[in-house]
Amino acid sequence: MDVYDLWNASLNDIKQRVTGVNVWTALNCAVPITLDGDFFVIGLRPQDNSLKGHLNHVGTRRAIEEEVGKRLGKEVTVRVLDGITINDWLAAKERDAEAERIRTEAAEREGKRVATYSVWEDVFEQISREYGERQQKGMPQNRARFLERCIEICLEHLSGRDELSEFDERALSRVIDRVGTYTETPPAFVAYELLKRAGRL
The missing domain is CATH 3.30.300.180 (DnaA, N-terminal domain)
Structure with a gap:
């Protein structure tokens, strides 16, 4: 018809x-x-x-x-x-396709962000858990041992990642700040040691 x-x-x-x-x-x-x-x-x-x-x-x-x-x-x-006109419909379909592409890309970015958050949240929780299990936390040598352990944990999660997204950087910064607090070490020094050993300086 x-x-x-x-x-x-x-x-x-x-x-x-x-x-x-x-x-x-x-x-x-x-x-x-x-x-x-x-x-x-x-x-x-x-x-x-x-x-x-x-x-x-x-x-x-x-x-x-x-x-x-x-x-x-x-x-x-x-x-x-x-x-x-039919051209108005064709133009509308093009706008729809572009809007869908933007939505898809945004969903993919959000999916990656959530996945990244989950990874670094696991690191954060692991470090907090291990700190809670440590004995005699105030001893400098124990703080040094825990610092080494924290760097090892972070290195495990950094390996295989060619680039760090902005969200990765922010999440890693949060972890580094927490390690600095636990070990009474300047966060910049923690970051330096971690990045040097990860080959990312």
Whole structure:
């Protein structure tokens, strides 16, 4: 069925399901553009764009989707555009694709950040746990032994990482600060020893 015929065949039944002069005006001004997969695309001319909210109202959308879908024999999703040409729809799809790419990249970054946080949180907790199990913590030689152990723990987690992300650096800094507190050692010295042995200076 032609998209114009489909819209015209559905319009009266859609109107019977909604109320309001502005909603009816918006429906009368809407121009069917295309049926793309499960998207039924309609648009408004620039001078009618103020009516877009009426078409996107949940009740209006449901009426359009159900009435159009009933005639097609499948479920559809209505998409309301600013514009009435197929080029407007192609441009909208490009924007959708770009927005999806950005969302995907953001999700991947967040996934890496969470994974990184988990790794360094494990280091932080391991160091805190081992410190709690140490005896005679105040002795300088025991602080030195614990410092060596902390550096070994950090080195284990640094190995195999070619680069450290900004989040890695921040998390590592937090660990180093804690080691410095536990061992009464300047954090810069802890960092120096760790990075020197990791070959990262």
